[in-house]
Amino acid sequence: MKTKIHRRTLLRGLISGAAVTIGLPFLEIFGHEKRASAAPDGLPKRFGIFFWGNGVLPDQWVPAQTGTSYALSPTLKILEPHQAKISVVSNMKVPGVNAVPHWSGPIGLLSGAPPLASDPGEFSRPTLDQVIAEGVGADSRFRSIEAAVQPGAMGISRNGPNSQNPAESSPAALFARVFGPEFVKPGSTPIANPTLDVRKSILDAVTSDARALQGVLGATDKQRLEQHLDGVRALERRIQKLKETPPNLAACNVPTPPKPDYPANAGRPPMSEISRAMVDILAMTLACDQTRVFSLWFTHPVNNTLFAGAPAGHHQLTHDEPGAQPEVGKILGQIMTELAYLLSAFDAVKEGDGTLLDHCAILCTSDVNYGRQHTLDDFPIVLAGSCNGALKTGQHYRAPSPDNTSKIGLSLARAMGMTMESFGVGDAKATTGLSAIEV
Amino acid sequence: MKSSGQAPRGARALIATTLFVASVASTACKSHESSAPAPVPTGPVGSALASPTGAQRLTRSQYAASIRDIFGPEVVVPSAIEPDVATDGFESVGATNSTVSARGVEQYEMAGLAIGNQIVNDEKLRGRILKCRPAAFDDAACARDVVSLVGAKVFRRPLTDAETKALTDIITLTGRSLASFEKGLAYGISRMLQSPMFLYRPSVGEPDPEHAGQKRYTGFELATRLSYFLWDSTPDDALLDAARTGKLGGYEGLDAEVTRMLASPRARDGLRAFVRQWLRLGELDLIQKDSKLFTTYTAELGPMAREETLRVFEDLVFERDADVREVMLTRRTFVTPKLASMYQVMAPSATGFAPIELPADGKRRGLLGQVSFLALYAHPTSSSATLRGKFVREKLLCVTIPPPPVNLNTALPEPTDTAKTLRERVKIHFTNPDCAGCHSMTDPIGLGLENFDGIGRERTKENGVVIDPTGKLDGVDFDGPLTLAQAIHDHPRFAPCITRRAYQFATGTTPQPLEEPTLTALNERFVAAGYRLKPLLRAIATSPAFRTKGAPH
Numbered sequence: 001m002k003t004k005i006h007r008r009t010l011l012r013g014l015i016s017g018a019a020v021t022i023g024l025p026f027l028e029i030f031g032h033e034k035r036a037s038a039a040p041d042g043l044p045k046r047f048g049i050f051f052w053g054n055g056v057l058p059d060q061w062v063p064a065q066t067g068t069s070y071a072l073s074p075t076l077k078i079l080e081p082h083q084a085k086i087s088v089v090s091n092m093k094v095p096g097v098n099a100v101p102h103w104s105g106p107i108g109l110l111s112g113a114p115p116l117a118s119d120p121g122e123f124s125r126p127t128l129d130q131v132i133a134e135g136v137g138a139d140s141r142f143r144s145i146e147a148a149v150q151p152g153a154m155g156i157s158r159n160g161p162n163s164q165n166p167a168e169s170s171p172a173a174l175f176a177r178v179f180g181p182e183f184v185k186p187g188s189t190p191i192a193n194p195t196l197d198v199r200k201s202i203l204d205a206v207t208s209d210a211r212a213l214q215g216v217l218g219a220t221d222k223q224r225l226e227q228h229l230d231g232v233r234a235l236e237r238r239i240q241k242l243k244e245t246p247p248n249l250a251a252c253n254v255p256t257p258p259k260p261d262y263p264a265n266a267g268r269p270p271m272s273e274i275s276r277a278m279v280d281i282l283a284m285t286l287a288c289d290q291t292r293v294f295s296l297w298f299t300h301p302v303n304n305t306l307f308a309g310a311p312a313g314h315h316q317l318t319h320d321e322p323g324a325q326p327e328v329g330k331i332l333g334q335i336m337t338e339l340a341y342l343l344s345a346f347d348a349v350k351e352g353d354g355t356l357l358d359h360c361a362i363l364c365t366s367d368v369n370y371g372r373q374h375t376l377d378d379f380p381i382v383l384a385g386s387c388n389g390a391l392k393t394g395q396h397y398r399a400p401s402p403d404n405t406s407k408i409g410l411s412l413a414r415a416m417g418m419t420m421e422s423f424g425v426g427d428a429k430a431t432t433g434l435s436a437i438e439v
Numbered sequence: 440m441k442s443s444g445q446a447p448r449g450a451r452a453l454i455a456t457t458l459f460v461a462s463v464a465s466t467a468c469k470s471h472e473s474s475a476p477a478p479v480p481t482g483p484v485g486s487a488l489a490s491p492t493g494a495q496r497l498t499r500s501q502y503a504a505s506i507r508d509i510f511g512p513e514v515v516v517p518s519a520i521e522p523d524v525a526t527d528g529f530e531s532v533g534a535t536n537s538t539v540s541a542r543g544v545e546q547y548e549m550a551g552l553a554i555g556n557q558i559v560n561d562e563k564l565r566g567r568i569l570k571c572r573p574a575a576f577d578d579a580a581c582a583r584d585v586v587s588l589v590g591a592k593v594f595r596r597p598l599t600d601a602e603t604k605a606l607t608d609i610i611t612l613t614g615r616s617l618a619s620f621e622k623g624l625a626y627g628i629s630r631m632l633q634s635p636m637f638l639y640r641p642s643v644g645e646p647d648p649e650h651a652g653q654k655r656y657t658g659f660e661l662a663t664r665l666s667y668f669l670w671d672s673t674p675d676d677a678l679l680d681a682a683r684t685g686k687l688g689g690y691e692g693l694d695a696e697v698t699r700m701l702a703s704p705r706a707r708d709g710l711r712a713f714v715r716q717w718l719r720l721g722e723l724d725l726i727q728k729d730s731k732l733f734t735t736y737t738a739e740l741g742p743m744a745r746e747e748t749l750r751v752f753e754d755l756v757f758e759r760d761a762d763v764r765e766v767m768l769t770r771r772t773f774v775t776p777k778l779a780s781m782y783q784v785m786a787p788s789a790t791g792f793a794p795i796e797l798p799a800d801g802k803r804r805g806l807l808g809q810v811s812f813l814a815l816y817a818h819p820t821s822s823s824a825t826l827r828g829k830f831v832r833e834k835l836l837c838v839t840i841p842p843p844p845v846n847l848n849t850a851l852p853e854p855t856d857t858a859k860t861l862r863e864r865v866k867i868h869f870t871n872p873d874c875a876g877c878h879s880m881t882d883p884i885g886l887g888l889e890n891f892d893g894i895g896r897e898r899t900k901e902n903g904v905v906i907d908p909t910g911k912l913d914g915v916d917f918d919g920p921l922t923l924a925q926a927i928h929d930h931p932r933f934a935p936c937i938t939r940r941a942y943q944f945a946t947g948t949t950p951q952p953l954e955e956p957t958l959t960a961l962n963e964r965f966v967a968a969g970y971r972l973k974p975l976l977r978a979i980a981t982s983p984a985f986r987t988k989g990a991p992h
Contacts, residue, residue: 152724163537206634306820320851
């Protein structure tokens with residue numbers, strides 16, 4: 001794929017919207033050679049995002065002590081069994097203008113860039129999962145996998161402006177996508193199938209249609225079609241892989257199929273049940289090396305999910321509940337319980353001398369700090385997994401003064417084996433990682 | 440505050456706030472009964488200036504409708520395809536700038552093949568496109584016949600010879616390699632349905648003979664634009680013929696086609712798409728309501744309530760051709776037994792929807808009394824004066840409400856002995872100057888609807904205290920939902936807002952300042968036509984701006 005860097009640089013160098021500027025500095029990261037994402041033990045490293053909407057209660061979130069011997073905060077207490085395998089990072093600030101509540105945060109944090117000039121609620125650059133997928137995703141069956149727990153939520157993974165990777169919010173659909181008829185178990189031999197060549201020839205034809213259109217359409221449409229062609233190429237790779245025997249992976253098993261659907265209980269979506277079904281599938285998706293980059297969008301920014309036992313929707317409570325917001329606290333408890341389930345499930349998968357969790361770097365975060373006030377300072381961040389020894393865990397690191405969240409993005413990408421010189425642009429640009437979390 | 444699970448994409452409107460001056464004087468109170476339609480003025484409306492635009496992706500409903508219109512209404516179109524994205528509140532706008540994801544490409548492949556297989560395996564469906572008898576697995580003449588019949592419909596324009604050959608080749612080569620002409624055909628269909636020529640609506644335009652230096656859509660591009668606007672589906676043969684013969688190039692021919700299209704039953708699908716997008720009724724699939732509190736709530740209520748609203752619009756526009764502002768005041772609606780019980784009226788039919796007149800002495804009337812609006816613009820366990828008021832301001836009056844300032848403590852007091860109603864609890868929204876700027880725009884409207892709870896059931900008391908639904912909308916007093924609806928109906932911004940929303944839907948763009956004169960002129964036509972929607976849609980579809988190909992963005 002010699003053309004890849006040029007192509008995607010072109011793709012993201014153009015911004016849709018009224019005021020078009022062709023930005024040179026786009027994805028300078030891709031100007032650098034990537035390192036192999038395999039860890040020293042030969043097993044792949046994985047990157048993930050666990051995201052929930054509506055923030056935290058800051059005084060319940062930040063642990064009182066710092067360093068390696070610290071007590072988890074009330075909200076984080078439930079992660080105690082995993083304390084040695086996580087880092088809590090505090091006093092990090094999302095740079096930029098807090099113009100659109102619930103959106104300025106994730107846009108600044110995940111893309112390291114200001115929003116689109118024409119739309120302050122839209123990303124101008126790709127999100128961190130896609131930045132990392134660009135470096136490490138090409139070898140696996142899926143470049144990245146996006147899943148959501150909140151019914152119907154699309155997540156916020158972006159390839160660039162107005163370019164979403166919609167999350168799968170049905171466990172059954174995710175299962176079918178990964179472990180359906182086209183799943184080839186690592187180590188097994190595929191069966192010859194003449195339709196694969198037919199499908200390939202059709203995708204060739206689709207590609208020439210897109211190329212013909214690119215020859216006559218405007219810059220934004222060219223770029224949109226290039227994104228479409230990225231998907232076509234991904235599908236071609238997947239078809240090609242169906243002819244190959246994937247390397248054996250001891251930890252890989254087809255998970256139990258989930259239920260066909262997860263109807264609401266008295267109007268409340270069974271968030272825990274859905275989340276666990278998703279996590280079980282994701283764990284094996286990773287263990288079977290179907291992808292090395294995932295995101296689990298537990299809930300969407302601003303979501304008004306009616307959690308079990310809650311007297312009102314989540315977003316409404318974060319604004320309307322007076323006092324110390326105990327009901328918001330209970331919802332955060334439910335979310336952290338599901339994060340704990342994820343960590344346990346990943347840690348239960350033995351890989352080499354460690355576990356799947358040990359081969360992961362998972363960024364756990366939200367859309368704001370304090371939901372009630374939409375703040376972006378002291379952003380809630382937990383990092384889980386050591387990325388096979390590339391990240392320090394078992395600590396609470398508190399920046400001495402508010403520090404740039406882009407440093408975390410840079411550290412994570414580097415931990416995944418990418419040789420990026422910087423992450424982010426403008427005020428958000430970081431040229432050094434956060435040394436406190438790096439090994 | 441946004442409560443939905445979908446990405447809110449209205450932020451652009453924050454900058455492009457469109458505080459245009461209404462050109463229409465406030466109209467006198469109209470009778471609820473529709474009178475004889477006013478004679479409709481004709482002729483092109485507005486200037487030939489248009490916003491930059493791009494190739495729209497087919498929305499999910501357009502994808503499904505196009506396939507059914509091309510291959511037959513019996514085709515079951517898979518629903519797992521790339522989701523729509525709304526920009527500035529419209530999927531039609533999001534379709535011009537959003538992309539197809541890698542998962543979307545997979546889904547289009549699976550859907551295309553599923554549709555291809557259905558067609559070749561169903562005698563009736565197959566018979567519609569396969570008129571010859573294949574003599575071999577790779578019968579090229581027979582394959583070419585199918586391509587000639589279907590290709591131009593799928594691509595919405597004549598195929599070039601090279602395209603015909605390439606599509607034919609896929610069928611014959613696949614037929615040969617899989618030893619089945621039908622399998623070759625199934626893959627051939629899937630290949631067409633995966634093409635960006637089908638999945639997008641590409642346009643390059645041609646020099647506009649009437650406006651030097653500008654481009655207008657070619658005949659086939661305009662046909663496509665018209666049909667997805669007015670029908671939410673692909674052009675039919677007559678429309679493609681009109682494009683081929685150049686009939687759409689002049690106003691007379693164009694107007695004749697638009698008139699024919701508006702008279703077609705398919706125009707109802709176009710109206711439904713417009714209303715669904717404008718009022719965000721798609722989100723009714725995802726509402727969450729505490730059914731212990733709202734005992735009538737079940738999962739099917741949201742879609743059912745949407746259907747009610749769509750039927751009311753259909754009735755106003757197509758059955759009665761009435762002043763569409765009547766949607767605020769009409770007592771006529773369509774209910775299922777479940778909705779009837781929520782409205783406390785006799786169910787007119789044991790199953791399905793049937794028309795009723797809501798009681799003349801009741802509080803429930805028009806859009807603001809419908810469960811769709813009342814449940815969508817509310818919280819999972821309560822009503823919301825802010826969400827309802829924001830809906831009225833933004834969707835009906837085209838005023839953008841900015842988000843709250845950061846670092847503001849937004850807590851509301853709990854109900855207490857002295858503050859039992861929402862009106863009492865949101866008082867802080869009016870006394871704190873940080874809140875009052877925006878909440879004084881929204882909350883008084885929503886408080887006028889407090890006689891309807893978070894799911895749309897009527898009530899007179901909250902926590903034992905009689906609800907006070909009085910207020911003022913831009914200087915007009917109201918004493919409850921009925922007079923509030925009247926105040927919106929009479930508001931000088933209401934009709935221009937309908938015009939603006941219809942234009943936004945039609946063009947797939949958020950109007951730029953250069954289009955304001957066209958919007959003003961279109962609204963004048965709308966007013967002159969007695970606020971009937973069909974003349975407005977006709978005026979938009981035949982306007983020079985709609986035919987102008989804006990610069991590519």
